[in-house]
Amino acid sequence: MDLSVNATTGDMLLVPLKQLGATDIIDINSRLYYIKFKLKKNITVSYVYNINAKSKYFLQRISPYPLPKGLFTNHDEIIDFIKRDIRKFKTACNSSNFELFLGITNTLGYVSSDIESLFLNYNIPKEQLDQFYHQLHQLSDLVHQMKAKSTHIILKD
Known part of the structure; x- marks a missing residue:
């Protein structure tokens, strides 16, 4: 190059x-x-x-x-x-919920790292993985429900 x-x-x-x-x-x-x-x-x-x-x-x-x-x-x-x-x-950052949002996103980052460690370093029983998968989809559904019930912010140029 x-x-x-x-x-x-x-x-x-x-x-x-x-x-x-x-x-x-x-x-x-x-x-x-x-x-x-x-x-x-x-x-x-x-x-x-x-x-x-x-x-x-x-x-x-x-x-x-x-x-x-x-x-x-x-x-x-x-x-x-x-x-x-x-x-x-x-x-x-002007939202009263901004600090809570940052806490949630940072926690998700830690969870992602923990999941990687779990999968790379442990032999997890299929039942536990199935339960985890189900709960993860419930969380994803909750995010979609929150988005559907909330006001979309449209920024003007």
């Missing part, structure tokens, strides 16, 4: 990210970038993205909770995604 092309590709994101309000942008070897947005005194949204050998961008939000966001084709797509994501977080 031509590192100079990769560096130029990564640098194309720096100005638009600063215009969106990025408080820190750290370039690590022109292939890995860390971006931080400080929304409020105690609320930071940060991302890491890397540019692969095929000049595709892999983006992951790392705070306020880690969540892979996927593969993007070009820098415009990644800027558009981050712009929408930051707008949503700016709205969400």
Whole structure:
């Protein structure tokens, strides 16, 4: 891979990210970038993205909770995604439920890690796995019910 092309590709994101309000942008070897947005005194949204050998961008939000966001084709797509994501977080952090939401998402992250450990390190009886699967689907159904009964937030441009 031509590192100079990769560096130029990564640098194309720096100005638009600063215009969106990025408080820190750290370039690590022109292939890995860390971006931080400080929304409020105690609320930071940060991302890491890397540019692969095929000049595709892999983006992951790392705070306020880690969540892979996927593969993007070009820098415009990644800027558009981050712009929408930051707008949503700016709205969400004004909610009286924001801290509870963060607690829930962080707990889900810990549970996901615990599940991986469970499956990789223990021989779990099928009955317990079936019970777990059923309860997980109940939780998923609850999320869908909550979404159906709640007001959808529409952000205006």
